[in-house]
Every structure is written in C-alpha cells, then in structure tokens.
Amino acid sequence: MIEQATREDVIWLAGLLEGEGAFDLQRGTYPRVRVAMVDRDVIGRAATLFGVSVRLALKGRPHKAMWHAEVQGPKAEAIMRAVLPHMGARRSAKIAEVLGHSPKTSKVPVSISRPPGLPLGPA
Numbered sequence: 001m002i003e004q005a006t007r008e009d010v011i012w013l014a015g016l017l018e019g020e021g022a023f024d025l026q027r028g029t030y031p032r033v034r035v036a037m038v039d040r041d042v043i044g045r046a047a048t049l050f051g052v053s054v055r056l057a058l059k060g061r062p063h064k065a066m067w068h069a070e071v072q073g074p075k076a077e078a079i080m081r082a083v084l085p086h087m088g089a090r091r092s093a094k095i096a097e098v099l100g101h102s103p104k105t106s107k108v109p110v111s112i113s114r115p116p117g118l119p120l121g122p123a
Contacts, residue, residue, distance in 0.1 A: 001051035002075075002082050013049050013079070014086035016042065023080060023094050031098050032072040033079050043067035051075055 002010070017023075017035060026032040035046050040054070047054045047069035055068040071079060080095045087095065 002049055002079050005049055005082070009049055010082050011086055013046060014083035016046055017083055018087055018091055021091075023091070023098050025098055025101060026072050030072045031076040031080060032070065033076045034068070034070045036066055036068040038064045038066060040065075040067050043069050050079065 002013075005013070017033065020035050020037055022032075022034045024032050024034075033050070035043065036057075037043060043054050044067075050069050050071040052069055052071050052075075055070070057066045057068060059066070077099065080099060084092060084095050
C-alpha cells in the first residue's frame with residue numbers, strides 16, 4: 001500500500017502513472033486511479049502499491065491480454081497526494097481537479113512543493 005511505500009516506489013509509480021495512468025471521478029463522486037497495459041509484472045507492482053488485485057481483460061485475436069489495476073475512494077486520494085509532487089503539469093492539474101471536485105475528498109488544499117518539471121533538489 002502507498003502509505004508503506006518507499007520514496008523510490010512512489011517515484012516509480014508516479015512515472016508509470018504519468019505515462020499510462022488515468023485520474024478521474026468514478027460516477028462523478030469518488031476519486032479513481034487506473035492503469036492498464038500488457039505487462040503483467042508492471043501492473044502487478046502497481047497493484048501492490050495500490051493495495052488491490054490485478055484484473056485481466058481478454059479480447060479476441062490479434063489483441064494481447066490487457067492487465068488492469070484500479071483503486072477508488074480514500075485509497076485513490078492517498079495515491080494522488082503521494083505522486084503529485086512528481087507529476088508533470090498536465091497530470092498535476094488533473095489530480096488537483098479531481099481532488100477539488102470530490103465531495104468525499106478532504107478539502108485540505110493540495111500542496112505542490114515545487115513547480116512541475118523542476119528537479120527534486122540537490123543530487
């Protein structure tokens with residue numbers, strides 16, 4: 001689960017979600033984070049950090065098996081807040097929009113510790 005994740009795991013997850021993730025409100029109410037791809041091992045790692053199981057979607061040939069991990073509600077909110085400092089401008093704006101519109105979400109302002117795209121600090 002994201003609360004026990006290392007800094008490296010959070011950064012890895014942010015990178016995955018930056019390229020392959022989706023942030024939205026399920027049924028217009030509940031924060032949701034989704035990711036899907038054909039790489040079972042990658043989705044498995046994400047699902048572990050989400051605290052959920054991996055789902056499989058099969059289509060007929062020539063499609064490959066598609067693996068999914070999805071989380072909603074307070075878990076999704078926690079993930080969004082954890083990865084937010086590591087996201088680019090477009091995804092940061094989407095996360096802020098989702099957190100700001102969810103009636104179930106804490107109304108504590110979303111803090112962005114640095115402008116998106118800048119280094120995290122001294123190396």
